Amino acid sequence: MTYAAERAARPSQELKLAEISSTGDQMLTVLETVAGQGPVSASDVARMCDINRTVAHRLLVTLAQRAYVRRSDEGYIVGPAVFSLARQTGTDLRSVAKPVMQRLAAEIGETVVLHGLDNWEAVVIDQAVGQRHLVRVEHSPGSRHPLYKGASGWSILAFQGEKAITRILKKTDDPVAALARIETTKADGCSISHDELQMGVHGIAAPLLEKNGRCEASLGVLVPSTRAHLLLSVQKPLLEAAAEIMKGLN
Known part of the structure; x- marks a missing residue:
């Protein structure tokens, strides 16, 4: 049974299901990909994350503006904001x-x-x-x-x-x-x-x-x-x- 069919079959539980942001989920996936596979290009990210290259580029630019990734000559790698978060968590x-x-x-x-x-x-x-x-x-x-x-x-x-x-x-x-x-x-x-x-x-x-x-x-x-x-x-x-x-x- 598909997820949509399962929801239809159990409407009483629909309010219990947490909604997620598909864009937010994609952005986190992109960030994890850069952290694990970098340096990577926008094309690499699109292929690895199975998303459109334009979408991959837009997500990377957004992450770069917030310093979560930065662009090196070899491709995108994690940025200083990631290390700032790490200082608070581990x-x-x-x-x-x-x-x-x-x-x-x-x-x-x-x-x-x-x-x-x-x-x-x-x-x-x-x-x-x-x-x-x-x-x-x-x-x-x-x-x-x-x-x-x-x-x-x-x-x-x-x-x-x-x-x-x-x-x-x-x-x-x-x-x-x-x-x-x-x-x-x-x-x-x-x-x-x-x-x-x-x-x-x-x-x-x-x-x-x-x-x-x-x-x-x-x-x-x-x-x-x-x-x-x-x-x-x-x-x-x-x-x-x-x-x-x-x-x-x-």
Whole structure:
């Protein structure tokens, strides 16, 4: 018996049946598809969800406007709004990273900062401020900067798709030098910067790489120029902390 026939046969129970929004159901299905299969195109979503391509495109645009998905060069992937919801409901990057960051900050005595990728910018998600020194560096959560500035940005940029890197490097003063810096970051597993975002501030950052090689965040250490000579000494504990965070997420 079909659902419609069953309802006709049992009219007294009709008020007990919860009505659902077909559009809302489709949108959630699209979001789940992007989360599970991304990066995907609108055509991919239409095929996987068995919906019209125009409908798939409209749902993706709506989700993108609310930051639940974002469009990368490879296709649609989940956006920052998904992670914001995750922070309220369960295990997510920030909750996994926070204790690791606090422990690292206590160990090295310097500020540890977590950046995420949003609209091709590096955004401060959280920080653990080092308490050992009177002079220290702090960031403001929510502040953002281009990927081609600061160690945290470079460590994320180095692991983006080729098209994204090419487009972003066009904004730099010297694309050739910038590309060389990306290659160095990949080889070293981290990036180092000084005086790029704030004068007198040096930084080192490691990408938080997912199993598929994508990078949506980085973990960094910030020091004032007076302690810049100590920066390389934190590379090993920084890389270990980054690996611990990713292990906690997988």
